Structures are given as structure tokens and as C-alpha cells.
Amino acid sequence: MTEVKSTGNHDLKQDYRREIGKKTLFIGGSLVSLVVLVILSCAVGTGYGFFETYQIIVDRLMGVEPSNITEWWADHYVCENILPGIVAAIIAGAGLSLGGAVMQSMMGNPLADPYTTGISSGACFGAVLSITMGLSFGTMTGDVGIVAMAFVGALIPSILIILLSRFVNSSPSTLILIGTAISYFFNALVTYVMVISDADALQDAFTWQIGAVSDIHWGDLPLMLIVVSISSILILLVSNKLNLMMMGDDSAKTLGLDVDNFRTLCLVLISVLIASIISFTGIIGFVGLIAPHITRYIIGGDNKFVIPAGMLMGAIILCLADLLSRCLLDFGNVPIGVVMSFIGAPIFLYLIVRSKSDKEVF
Amino acid sequence: MATRHPEYRGYCRKKVIFTIGFMVAVVFLSMFSLKVGFYETTYSEIFDVIWKNLNGMEVPRQDQVIIWESRVPEAIVAILTGAALSVGGAVMQTVLRNPLADSYTMGISSGAFFGVTIAAIAGVSLIPGIGSELATIINAFVFSLIPVAIVLMISRNRKMTPTKIILVGIAIMYVFSAVSTLLMLTADSETLADVYSWRVGTLSNIAWNHVGVILVFVVAGIAYLMFNNRKYNLMMAGDNCAQSMGIDTKRTTLTSMTVVSLITAAVVSFTGTIGFVGLVGPHIARIFVGSESKYLIPASAAFGAAFLLIADCISRVSGTYGLPVGVVSAIIGCPLFVIILVKMRSKEWA
Numbered sequence: 001m002t003e004v005k006s007t008g009n010h011d012l013k014q015d016y017r018r019e020i021g022k023k024t025l026f027i028g029g030s031l032v033s034l035v036v037l038v039i040l041s042c043a044v045g046t047g048y049g050f051f052e053t054y055q056i057i058v059d060r061l062m063g064v065e066p067s068n069i070t071e072w073w074a075d076h077y078v079c080e081n082i083l084p085g086i087v088a089a090i091i092a093g094a095g096l097s098l099g100g101a102v103m104q105s106m107m108g109n110p111l112a113d114p115y116t117t118g119i120s121s122g123a124c125f126g127a128v129l130s131i132t133m134g135l136s137f138g139t140m141t142g143d144v145g146i147v148a149m150a151f152v153g154a155l156i157p158s159i160l161i162i163l164l165s166r167f168v169n170s171s172p173s174t175l176i177l178i179g180t181a182i183s184y185f186f187n188a189l190v191t192y193v194m195v196i197s198d199a200d201a202l203q204d205a206f207t208w209q210i211g212a213v214s215d216i217h218w219g220d221l222p223l224m225l226i227v228v229s230i231s232s233i234l235i236l237l238v239s240n241k242l243n244l245m246m247m248g249d250d251s252a253k254t255l256g257l258d259v260d261n262f263r264t265l266c267l268v269l270i271s272v273l274i275a276s277i278i279s280f281t282g283i284i285g286f287v288g289l290i291a292p293h294i295t296r297y298i299i300g301g302d303n304k305f306v307i308p309a310g311m312l313m314g315a316i317i318l319c320l321a322d323l324l325s326r327c328l329l330d331f332g333n334v335p336i337g338v339v340m341s342f343i344g345a346p347i348f349l350y351l352i353v354r355s356k357s358d359k360e361v362f
Numbered sequence: 363m364a365t366r367h368p369e370y371r372g373y374c375r376k377k378v379i380f381t382i383g384f385m386v387a388v389v390f391l392s393m394f395s396l397k398v399g400f401y402e403t404t405y406s407e408i409f410d411v412i413w414k415n416l417n418g419m420e421v422p423r424q425d426q427v428i429i430w431e432s433r434v435p436e437a438i439v440a441i442l443t444g445a446a447l448s449v450g451g452a453v454m455q456t457v458l459r460n461p462l463a464d465s466y467t468m469g470i471s472s473g474a475f476f477g478v479t480i481a482a483i484a485g486v487s488l489i490p491g492i493g494s495e496l497a498t499i500i501n502a503f504v505f506s507l508i509p510v511a512i513v514l515m516i517s518r519n520r521k522m523t524p525t526k527i528i529l530v531g532i533a534i535m536y537v538f539s540a541v542s543t544l545l546m547l548t549a550d551s552e553t554l555a556d557v558y559s560w561r562v563g564t565l566s567n568i569a570w571n572h573v574g575v576i577l578v579f580v581v582a583g584i585a586y587l588m589f590n591n592r593k594y595n596l597m598m599a600g601d602n603c604a605q606s607m608g609i610d611t612k613r614t615t616l617t618s619m620t621v622v623s624l625i626t627a628a629v630v631s632f633t634g635t636i637g638f639v640g641l642v643g644p645h646i647a648r649i650f651v652g653s654e655s656k657y658l659i660p661a662s663a664a665f666g667a668a669f670l671l672i673a674d675c676i677s678r679v680s681g682t683y684g685l686p687v688g689v690v691s692a693i694i695g696c697p698l699f700v701i702i703l704v705k706m707r708s709k710e711w712a
Contacts, residue, residue: 111529164704173525174703177462180532181699184637188692191562192685210543285536334544341540349533352526353516 023305026298030312034090037316041323042082053078080218088216088224088280089322089336090315093287095228095277097314099270100288101295101307102235105242106266107165110351111176113288114274118157118182120285123271123278124209125186126153128193143223143279150275157182158267166260173352211284211337213322220280227276231269232311238262239303246301284337286344287314287321293351317343377657380650384664391671392437398675401428431570439568439576440674440687441667443629444639446580448666450622451640452647452658453587456594457618458517460524461702464640465626467528469509471635472535472542474627475561477505478634479542482557483549499575502631507623509534514619525703560634563688565674572632579628583621584663590618591655598653636688638695639666645702669694 043053056078059066066072100113114120130149157179164178190209235242241262244252249259277284291314295306321339328334396408403425411429414421421430447465454463465471480486481501512534517527546557559567587594593614596604601611630636643666644658651657673690 160700173523173529177525177528177532177703178700181696181703184692185696188562188689188696192689334547338540338543338547341536341543345533345536345540348536349530352529352533 019300023299023302023309027305027309027312030309030316034312034316034319037319037323038086038090041086041319041326042078044323044327046078046082048074048078057083084216084218084221085213086319086322087221088213089318091221091224091228092213092277092281092284093291093314093316093318094232094311095224095273095314096284096288096318097291097310098228098232098235098288098307099273100314101292101303101310102242102266102270103288104292105246105303105306106263107161107175108246108248109175110293111173111289111348113286114270115183115283115285115288116176116348117161117179118186119154119179119271119274120278120283121183121186121190122157123150123154123275124283125190125193126150126275127279128190128209129153132193143220146279147223147227147276150279151272153186154271154275154278155268157186158271162264162267165263209282210335211282211340212333212335213281214326214333214335216280224276224280227273231273232307234269235266236304236307238266239307242303242307243301246303282335282337284318284340286340286348287318289351290344290347291317293347374657377651377654377661381657381661381664384647384661384668388441388664388667388671391668391675392441395437395440395671395675395678396429396433399428399433399678403429435570435573436565436568436674437671438573439629439633440565440670442573442576442580443565443633443636444643444666444668444670445584445663446576446625446629446666447636447639448643448647448662448669449584449587449659450626451666452644452655452662453594453618453622454640455644456653456655456658457597457615458524458527459598459600460527461645462524462528462641462699464638465622465630466635466637466640467531468513469531469535469538470506470623470626471630471637472538473509474502474506474630475635476538476542477501477503478560478631479545479557480505482560483545483553499628499631503624503627505538506627506630507620509538510619510623514615559686561688562686563634563636563691564686565633565677568632576628576632580625583625583628584659586621587618588659590614591659594618594655598655634688636670636691638691638699639670641702642666642669642691642695642698645698 039050039054039057042048042057043050046053048056052074056074060075060079066075096114099119103112103114103117104110106112126149127146130146160178160182161175165175194209241252241257244255244257245259245262247255252259292306292310294317295310295313299305299309318336318340321336321343325334325336325339328339393405393408397403397405401424407425408429411421411425412434415426415430451464454465454468455461478498478501481498486501509531513527513531516522516530522530542561546554549557593604593609596607596609597611597614604611604614644662646669647658647661647665651661670687670691673687673694676690677685677687
């Protein structure tokens with residue numbers, strides 16, 4: 001009897017370790033494939049080979065000075081023109097995916113992500129106001145001012161979601177519909193601001209709004225990177241609490257979690273996160289929706305792993321989208337936002353049709 | 363016919379009065395919309411211009427261009443568009459028993475927009491060898507039917523809640539708008555500006571030669587829907603009920619949705635995407651006249667027309683570039699959509 005029990009325990013522990021090992025392996029594998037993807041992405045369309053590109057990037061990192069004009073040109077081209085966009089795609093992908101994973105766990109809603117809940121559009125509206133009209137807060141200028149305005153814009157949908165989920169018993173799809181309505185509303189306002197500010201700049205503004213990473217420089221990246229890293233650390237620290245939230249509000253409360261305040265804090269954090277990304281890239285939809293889903297499909301729902309792995313997955317997806325956006329058409333770039341809609345919209349449709357009842361989660 | 367209960371007659375009279383009241387309001391609003399704008403006129407001048415034009419007399423050039431050739435067709439199309447979208451919304455909501463249904467949320471507009479984009483940018487028309495304007499309309503019409511067909515197919519095979527059906531519509535809209543955006547990126551800036559103004563929805567490009575087509579489609583379509591009003595009342599009670607009362611529900615749904623798509627396509631191919639009128643009109647009308655289709659259809663038509671006339675007036679007086687009508691209707695319509703969604707839970711729709 002005891003013999004059987006102990007082997008059972010042993011198996012269980014072994015199984016658990018194997019599971020953890022598998023998840024760690026998945027994260028490691030994603031990391032490696034991300035690095036390969038970055039080099040590949042730098043190589044595509046530049047005319048340099050895979051290893052040549054690798055050499056160029058390593059040289060830059062090691063501080064090796066280019067010895068002749070050809071090398072200098074290659075270095076300049078890869079590291080100043082192509083690489084910033086790719087790094088931006090990685091940071092944005094990781095950040096948006098983090099936002100999506102947190103929102104899905106927190107709201108118990110498989111369709112939630114910063115795009116479908118309207119937070120992205122709100123942030124975009126704030127950023128557009130700041131860029132076109134120079135609105136800002138007091139002494140905040142430049143990038144920080146734009147991000148601050150985007151944050152205020154992002155707070156509007158967030159607050160609405162908090163209020164509605166607190167006072168009205170809404171189903172997941174109702175919340176998403178409200179989010180969609182909010183994003184229509186903000187899109188209308190963004191259109192208006194763009195049309196009145198400069199009629200000639202419509203094309204630029206249009207491209208900016210649908211999300212692009214091709215115009216990003218090294219100087220744009222630090223703010224994004226700092227915000228994304230800090231929020232990811234904070235979220236990882238509370239990933240256990242997110243696991244509790246996934247079980248539903250009542251269960252989370254019985255296990256000692258202050259659900260309402262936790263949700264509010266998370267939404268504020270996500271608003272900052274999304275604002276800092278959207279201000280530089282424009283709206284990129286669906287990454288936050290699909291990256292966590294793919295991750296959960298492979299390694300299960302434990303947020304301790306879903307969050308880091310989902311961030312990597314988001315980075316990979318956006319990196320791939322960036323790669324596609326540069327080589328899909330011969331006459332120019334397809335903005336990354338459009339590529340993401342092509343990938344994401346059908347998956348969104350699939351997720352809606354697949355879920356059987358209104359309340360069903362994951 | 364059996365005599366009706368006096369109390370019921372009182373109800374009916376109230377509904378008729380409301381409907382007529384709305385229609386009178388539309389007449390006054392359209393007069394007002396002819397006057398509003400940067401070009402100053404008086405009502406007597408407007409009447410004078412209209413009277414002289416109807417009788418084939420000469421009118422001062424400036425008045426002729428601004429009032430007769432621009433504002434009058436714009437007001438007429440605003441009325442027709444508002445009526446068409448609103449009636450379309452009312453019928454869709456009734457037939458699908460879904461309070462959120464509307465030509466915009468069901469994806470009709472996104473399909474139509476895709477059709478317009480491929481006609482305007484890629485120069486593809488489904489029937490070769492016809493004029494570009496006709497090609498645009500035909501494209502808009504054909505492609506506007508696709509989203510509705512997909513939504514109906516998906517929602518028929520699986521039991522779905524109203525909100526989920528709308529989400530399916532939105533997902534399809536995402537797909538279509540991704541393709542349209544891709545096309546828009548390949549366009550030169552002039553075509554882009556045209557297509558973009560279509561996308562936001564505007565009435566300012568309307569001229570007299572557009573009015574005829576819209577008028578025929580909208581009047582015929584609304585007449586057909588009005589003719590079927592009794593069927594819709596029964597459909598409200600549910601498919602089973604309606605079938606036991608002798609209605610071929612599948613056919614009614616299909617034909618009504620086709621007619622709704624037809625009139626929607628006819629207006630949106632000229633005016634562009636104007637969202638939420640189909641949502642706002644019927645819901646406000648329902649507050650006053652209730653859900654009986656006989657009264658709901660004309661009342662929503664009148665209310666939708668009034669709504670769009672007001673939106674058009676606002677759009678004309680706001681700023682140098684003008685706020686597009688689509689933006690005005692979105693700004694008014696979105697909050698209303700959210701309110702309906704939140705209230706829906708406690709109402710008979712849920």
C-alpha cells in the first residue's frame with residue numbers, strides 16, 4: 001500500500017519536473033529562434049548573407065570599427081536602418097503580448113487584448129493629440145510628453161472597463177463589444193484630428209496610425225524598453241495572483257486576494273505599457289490576442305510561464321510580421337499593423353466561433 | 363374587420379402622431395439644413411431658388427451653385443440615407459432578434475468599402491466594360507453581401523448569442539478592412555484622399571445625378587420591407603412561433619437581408635461608411651412607438667433622416683475642413699451603443 005503510494009508520489013514529482021523542464025525548454029527554444037529570426041530578418045532584403053549579417057551585428061556589439069568603406073556602409077545599413085525596426089518589433093511584441101496575457105487572465109476573457117478592448121485606440125488618440133497639436137502636461141516635452149498624453153488616452157477605456165466589470169455583470173463578449181465601440185469612437189476622433197491638422201499629411205498619418213516600425217530610430221527605443229522591462233518584472237512578481245484571478249473573482253477572493261484593487265492596478269500598469277508602445281509604433285493589433293493563446297496551447301495556463309514565454313512568442317510573431325512586411329511586396333513596405341490584421345483577424349474569428357458558451361474561458 | 367378596443371386605438375393614434383411628428387421635424391430640419399453653412403442666405407431666398415428652379419426660371423449663379431446644386435441634393439441624400447440605414451437597422455434587429463444588429467456592426471459597410479476600394483484603386487469591376495461610377499456601385503453591392511452571408515451561415519450552424527453574432531461581424535470587418543488598407547497603401551495620395559473620405563463617410567460630394575439611383579433603391583426597398591411588416595412582427599416571436607403561423611422564416615430572413623443589403627449598398631456606395639445610424643434610429647424610435655413593425659419602420663425612417671440631417675448640419679458648420687458626417691454619427695452613436703449593450707441584459711432582448 002505504502003509502496004504504491006510512494007511510487008505514485010515519485011511519478012507525480014517526476015511528471016511535474018518533466019513539465020517544468022518542458023516549459024523551460026520551450027522558453028529556451030523560443031529565445032534561440034528569436035535570435036536566429038533577428039539575424040535572418042536583418043539579412044532579408046539587404047543583399048548580405050546570413051553569416052555576413054551575423055558578423056556585422058557581432059562586430060557592432062563588440063565595438064570593432066569597420067576597416068573600409070564597404071564594411072562601414074554595410075554596418076551603417078544593417079545597424080542604423082534595419083535593426084532599430086526589428087528591435088522595436090521585439091519590444092512592442094513582448095509588451096503587447098504581456099498586456100494581452102494579463103488582460104486575458106485578469107478578466108477571464110479569452111478575447112481580451114489591448115486592441116480589442118479599445119485601450120490601443122485611446123492611447124493612439126492621446127498620442128495623435130500630442131503630436132499634431134503639441135498638447136502636453138506642463139514641463140513634459142518630447143517623447144515623455146507624448147507618452148504621458150497617450151497614457152491619459154489609454155486610461156479612458158481602462159476606467160470604463162473597470163467600472164463596467166465592477167457594476168454591471170457583463171459577459172466576455174459584451175466587454176469586447178464595448179471595447180470595439182470605444183475604439184470606433186476614438187478612431188473617429190483621430191480621423192478628425194488628422195484631417196484638421198494637416199490635409200496634406202494624410203498619407204503619413206494614415207500609415208502611422210495603422211502601425212509601422214520602419215521609421216523607428218535607436219533614440220526612440222530606450223523609453224519603450226524601460227517601460228516594458230519594468231512592467232514585465234512587476235507582472236512576473238504577481239503572476240501567482242493572476243493565476244488566482246483566472247479561477248474567477250469569487251475563488252480569488254476566498255483565497256485572500258483583493259480582486260477589485262488588483263484589477264485596477266493591473267489596468268493602470270497596462271495603460272502605461274500600451275501608451276509607451278503605441279506612441280512610437282502606432283496601433284498594432286492582435287499580437288496581444290494570439291501570442292498568449294499559442295503559448296497556452298503549448299505549455300498550459302500557468303501564468304508564471306505563460307508571461308515570459310508569451311512575451312517571447314509575441315516578439316517572435318511581431319518579428320515575423322516585420323519580416324513579412326518588408327518582403328511581401330516588391331514596391332514598398334506593408335505596415336506591420338496590416339500584416340498583423342491579416343494574421344490576427346482570422347484567429348480572432350476562430351476564437352469567437354470555437355468558444356461554445358458566452359461564459360466559456362480558455 | 364373586427365372592431366378594435368378603444369384603448370388600443372388610442373395607442374395606435376399616439377404612435378401615428380409620433381411618426382407624423384418626426385416627419386414634420388424632418389421637413390423643418392431639411393429647411394434648416396439648406397440655410398446652415400458659410401454662405402449666408404435667408405429662408406425666403408431658399409424658397410425663391412427652389413421655386414424658380416422647379417419652374418425653369420433663371421437664378422443668380424452663386425445661389426444656383428451653392429443652394430440648388432449642392433445643398434438641396436445633399437439634404438435629399440441625407441434624408442434618404444438616414445431613412446435607409448435606419449430602416450435597415452430596424453428590420454435586421456427584428457429579423458435576427460438582435461438589438462445590436464445594424465449595417466455597420468454586421469459588416470455590410472466594410473464589405474461595400476472593400477468593393478469600392480478595389481474599383482477605385484485596383485480598377486477591378488465585376489462586370490467589365492461599364493462606367494466607373496456604375497462599376498463602383500455594383501462592386502459595393504456584391505461585396506456588401508459577403509459579410510452578411512458569412513455571418514448568417516456561421517450563426518445558423520451554431521447556437522450563438524446576439525453579442526457573439528456581432529463579434530463575428532466585427533471579425534469579418536477586420537479581415538475586410540485589412541485587405542482594403544493594403545490596397546489603400548498602394549494608392550497615390552490623391553486616390554487615397556478620395557477613398558479615405560469615402561471611408562469616413564461624407565455627404566459633401568453629392569450631386570443631382572446621384573439622387574435618382576439612391577431614390578429608386580431606397581423607396582422601393584423601404585416599400586418592400588413595409589409590405590412585409592406583419593411577417594416581421596411574427597418573426598419577433600421566434601422562429602418556431604413564426605413557422606407555426608405559416609411563415610417561411612428562412613426565406614423571409616434571406617430576402618429581407620438581401621433587400622436591406624441592397625438599399626444599404628445603394629446609399630453607402632455614394633456616401634461612404636456612416637456608422638451607427640442604423641443602431642441609433644430604430645432604438646430611439648422604439649422608445650416612442652414600440653416594437654410593432656408597422657409603426658417602427660416609418661418612425662425609424664423619419665428618425666434616421668432627422669438624425670443624419672442634424673449630423674450633416676453639425677458637419678457643415680464645424681471647422682474649415684468640416685467634420686465628416688461619419689465622424690459625427692460615430693461620436694453620437696458609440697456612447698449610445700455602449701448604453702444599449704449595458705441595458706440589454708435587463709431587457710426582453712437578452
